[in-house]
Amino acid sequence: MSGHSKWATIKRKKAAIDAKRGKIFTKLIKEITVAVRQGGPIPENNPRLRLVIDNAKSVNMPADNIERAIKKASGEMEGVTYSEITYEGYAPAGVALMVEVVTDNKNRAAAEVRHIFSKYGGNMSAEGSVAWMFERRGVITGPVNGKTEDEIMEVAIEAGADDCEVDEGYFEMFTTIENFEDVRKAIMDKGISVENASLQWVPKNRVAVSGEDVEKVMKIIEMFEDNDDVQNVYHNADFQ
Numbered sequence: 001m002s003g004h005s006k007w008a009t010i011k012r013k014k015a016a017i018d019a020k021r022g023k024i025f026t027k028l029i030k031e032i033t034v035a036v037r038q039g040g041p042i043p044e045n046n047p048r049l050r051l052v053i054d055n056a057k058s059v060n061m062p063a064d065n066i067e068r069a070i071k072k073a074s075g076e077m078e079g080v081t082y083s084e085i086t087y088e089g090y091a092p093a094g095v096a097l098m099v100e101v102v103t104d105n106k107n108r109a110a111a112e113v114r115h116i117f118s119k120y121g122g123n124m125s126a127e128g129s130v131a132w133m134f135e136r137r138g139v140i141t142g143p144v145n146g147k148t149e150d151e152i153m154e155v156a157i158e159a160g161a162d163d164c165e166v167d168e169g170y171f172e173m174f175t176t177i178e179n180f181e182d183v184r185k186a187i188m189d190k191g192i193s194v195e196n197a198s199l200q201w202v203p204k205n206r207v208a209v210s211g212e213d214v215e216k217v218m219k220i221i222e223m224f225e226d227n228d229d230v231q232n233v234y235h236n237a238d239f240q
Helices: 004-021 023-039 047-058 063-074 106-119 149-159 180-189 212-226
Strands: 083-090 096-103 123-125 134-143 163-167 170-175 196-203 207-209 230-235 237-239
Touching (some): 023 063, 023 096, 047 196, 083 106, 096 106, 106 123, 106 212, 149 163, 149 170, 149 180, 170 180, 196 230, 207 212, 212 237
Antiparallel strands (some): 083 123, 096 230, 134 196
């Protein structure tokens, strides 16, 4: 994964900590809420909801939590209304950032995102200024669980994935949006554990980041990911 693996490894370790804190559950509940309000409360008829439920189960989110989130989103129980917003900008060293937010207060979220960009050496920019550097793709990740890199690659090719990378005991498969669900099902049918599957912003090209800039870029990304309104942060850094 080149320098990308450094951040991927950090994210996995951070995700484990977040799971203990329950923070990852909060993000999943927000995603469930948005999914239900967009496509309805029945997973069989709502691919986005079905996907987030599977991701929730993969991190052992209690079934009661999932059901309660669905009921709140569908109006059966009192709940919160969330809005989805994507902010664009640059981190230090010219690294492009896509910051996905799901919030119940747009003004608060915008102010906090702008503050993080400013405080940590970045620059918030206009809509569309960064998005062209990324493409929407399916990304499926999980542990190799004793399988060799060649075995994982073979499964990825057979399933129809566009690309696959294996690093430090984890795989990361990339698909088109159209093939995403079919590939996810195919690799699960092969007995491959899926830790997370989602549509993400994947950079078309990466920017080399080295020296002191590595810490600066990682810091601003971490600050965004620690923010309660931020769901995901995507970047095009290649850490050297």
